[in-house]
Amino acid sequence: MRTLSENRCFGGVQGVYAHASEATGCEMTFGLFLPKEAEEQPVPVLWYLSGLTCTHENAMVKAGAQRWAAEAGIALVFPDTSPRGEGVADDPAYDLGQGAGFYVNATEEPWSKHYRMWDYIAEDLPRTLFSAFPLAPEAQAITGHSMGGHGALTLAMGLPGRFRSVSAFAPIANPTASDWGRKQLTAYLGADEAKWAAHDSTLQLKRRGFDGPILIDQGSSDQFLDLLKPETLAEALTATRHNATFRMQKGYDHSYFFVSTFMESHIAFHADHLLA
Template identity: 55%
Template sequence: MERLEHRACFGGWQDVYRHRSEVLGCDMSVAVYLPPQAESGAKLPVLYWLSGLTCTEQNFITKAGAQRYAAEHGIILVVPDTSPRGDDVPDAEGYDLGKGAGFYLNATQQPWASHYRMYDYIVDELPALVEAHFPASDARAISGHSMGGHGALLIALRNPGRYRSVSAFSPIVAPSQVPWGEKAFCAYLGQDREAWRQYDATALVADAGERLPLLVEQGGADEFLDTQLRPQLLRDACAAAGHPLQLRLRPGYDHSYYFIASFIGEHIAHHARAMA
């Protein structure tokens, strides 16, 4: 791993690394915050953060203010990019498909299938890299925003026992039923809607192998609330399946990082309790 950035932050270090991903077939950037407790040599719990459409690893580390809380609780933050990158990686017109829009799935359709395997990258390759190079324990949590909230929910639901906790800000809870998800799934996975279910949280809760509680934070003034996010679909699916869900609607808050920064401390505390 090649370190690109190294900045002192709340007694720890905010770093950014570049590494070769065999899964994605390209070089990837990933941000890692090491809290001051890392100096002790003890292995620390890890919170993986998955960002939303158009984002890189930079958005969360520069806008969310999460390092303060990670330092307080002794948690390593790992923030990957949102898609494969590079001249050989296919792209598309618009912000909601291609680079910056990996949707945390394994594409099966061309030209996407050879690079767009973000599910395998997040679940297997990246944690193996993190646990080999940093003082990281096997206590893991996962969270994210919007497209990344979708990724966090589906990855936790599909991997029972791998994560101690999961949360999401403004997640795309039912990508099979909203325009963002339908566009991406058609391109990456093809027309068979049955194949989409494995990447849709509202479908996955019915057969989840573990009743890991879901914490969802949603702004009441989110401009995408009724068209792309539709949290009531997850609420109804969880109620039908008996799956624990805490859905918190915050009046006045929108889809931006101002919303995330307002409540990220509560989420990190939630994950810290679960990983203690």
């Protein structure tokens, strides 16, 4: 593992590290905020999965999350959104290939060699994190924005017992029925739609569900509402009687101005469960 940068931040350290990933077969970069409590003991971890076109860096510099994580004594992990590098397949579109891993393990060419973001987030990065840093594996939660909200919800349901709580900002809620989803799931997983279901949070809520609290924020002026399909998620959360809060935030759009506005309450939500 290589240290790319470490900056003092809200009494803790915001680091950026690179490590060789077995899952993706390339070097991966991630951000990690450690609150000052980590100098004394392992601390709880909140994962933040980012959206299309993002790297590890966007949320790390724009979401304003460190302030609230420092106050709660919680670490923040900011993974990248895809494998990267010259030998890694890509596509000219912003929503496929590098920056658009969709948190799945690709089975189709030319993606299957490197695009294994589910395994990267579920196995590979945790292995590195929990061996190298003072983090408490029994106290994990997960959140994300847009494609990252999709990733947070599907990983939380796909890894029962791993995360105590899950939240999302404007998640891609029903990718099997959206242009943000059908294109990518076809490319990465092939045309058999039965294989897509594990990667659709609306479907997974009805099939597997999540054994913990769920918080969703969605802006009412989001320019991508037709692609995100939040109503399918709200319906599924309610129909399944999950312990969930869905908040439609009047006038907010899809930007980080929306994410940063509600970050304080997402971190407080997770802290309630991580520190319980």
